[in-house]
Amino acid sequence: MDRHAASRTGRIVNPWPFIFGAYGVTLLVLVIEIIAVRARHRTARAAAASLRATGAGASR
Amino acid sequence: MATPWFKFAAPSSFYPLAGRLVPAFAVASAVLAAIGLYIGFRVAPTDAQQGEVYRIIFIHVPAAWMSMFLYVVMAAWSAAALGFNTRLSAMMAQAIAPTGALMTFVALWSGALWGRPTWGTYWVWDARMTSELILLFLFLGVIALRQAIEDPRRADRACALLTLVGIVNVPIIYFSVRWWNTLHQGASIRAGGASIESTMLTGMLLMTLAFWCYAIAVILVRVRAIIVDRERGSAWIATQLPVQVAS
Numbered sequence: 001m002d003r004h005a006a007s008r009t010g011r012i013v014n015p016w017p018f019i020f021g022a023y024g025v026t027l028l029v030l031v032i033e034i035i036a037v038r039a040r041h042r043t044a045r046a047a048a049a050s051l052r053a054t055g056a057g058a059s060r
Numbered sequence: 061m062a063t064p065w066f067k068f069a070a071p072s073s074f075y076p077l078a079g080r081l082v083p084a085f086a087v088a089s090a091v092l093a094a095i096g097l098y099i100g101f102r103v104a105p106t107d108a109q110q111g112e113v114y115r116i117i118f119i120h121v122p123a124a125w126m127s128m129f130l131y132v133v134m135a136a137w138s139a140a141a142l143g144f145n146t147r148l149s150a151m152m153a154q155a156i157a158p159t160g161a162l163m164t165f166v167a168l169w170s171g172a173l174w175g176r177p178t179w180g181t182y183w184v185w186d187a188r189m190t191s192e193l194i195l196l197f198l199f200l201g202v203i204a205l206r207q208a209i210e211d212p213r214r215a216d217r218a219c220a221l222l223t224l225v226g227i228v229n230v231p232i233i234y235f236s237v238r239w240w241n242t243l244h245q246g247a248s249i250r251a252g253g254a255s256i257e258s259t260m261l262t263g264m265l266l267m268t269l270a271f272w273c274y275a276i277a278v279i280l281v282r283v284r285a286i287i288v289d290r291e292r293g294s295a296w297i298a299t300q301l302p303v304q305v306a307s
Contacts, residue, residue, distance in 0.1 A: 013177040015113035022116045022170040026123070030274065033162055037278055041285035048292035049301045 089273035096266030138220035150216035161199035
């Protein structure tokens with residue numbers, strides 16, 4: 001228990017749930033972004049490859 | 061001398077370069093974060109006034125700095141897109157917006173969780189916090205505007221204009237703690253030096269570099285996806301795609 005942090009009512013507050021909440025959510029959103037951005041790149045490449053395979057690509 | 065820069069302004073040259081840069085920035089981000097967190101949690105002392113909860117600083121401040129920095133970079137790419145009509149500039153601006161929104165969200169979230177045990181509240185309509193929230197709305201507005209316009213070149217121009225108008229919010233965020241009497245504390249690092257203990261500062265700066273490398277890596281992957289999406293009809297893109305084996 002942290003003896004420093006206190007709520008507005010003067011009650012001692014355990015800081016670790018706040019620290020884990022901040023770091024946990026940050027880690028979660030960063031991992032989600034990494035997965036999403038990699039999936040987007042893979043999808044874009046697959047779509048372009050499929051376009052090329054059907055002969056509609058390479059027009060320019 | 062300017063030729064190499066113009067060369068990499070072409071999506072066909074930038075796409076493979078970005079692919080080579082991503083692993084380096086990803087590894088640098090992981091290593092810097094590991095060292096920064098070690099210093100932040102194992103080396104840096106407990107704060108005399110706030111106790112352990114101040115350790116949220118090692119993600120809150122880097123995320124807040126990155127949110128403002130990414131907006132400024134997005135505005136610079138937008139200005140280049142408007143001024144020089146370069147495709148890659150608009151794609152870069154498009155790629156930055158989601159990461160900027162995410163950094164802004166992390167800054168607001170971690171700030172709220174830091175505020176509860178220290179101020180006694182998750183949120184107040186303080187100048188710093190409100191202007192940071194407006195920054196989140198600006199990032200989300202730019203993303204939404206792009207989704208609403210079908211023609212990519214028109215979307216580029218509209219988003220560039222909105223981004224440039226919104227840049228006025230960045231100095232307001234930065235100077236809000238000086239201009240107004242706010243609940244949020246003032247800057248810990250000023251031109252005259254830092255007001256925090258040296259290991260705390262080292263951990264914070266390492267985490268800032270880690271966030272910076274992370275943002276570059278993710279933005280480069282996203283811009284590669286955007287390039288493939290928007291250039292899929294170009295002949296050069298075929299050389300970058302995996303060879304399909306006929307079944």
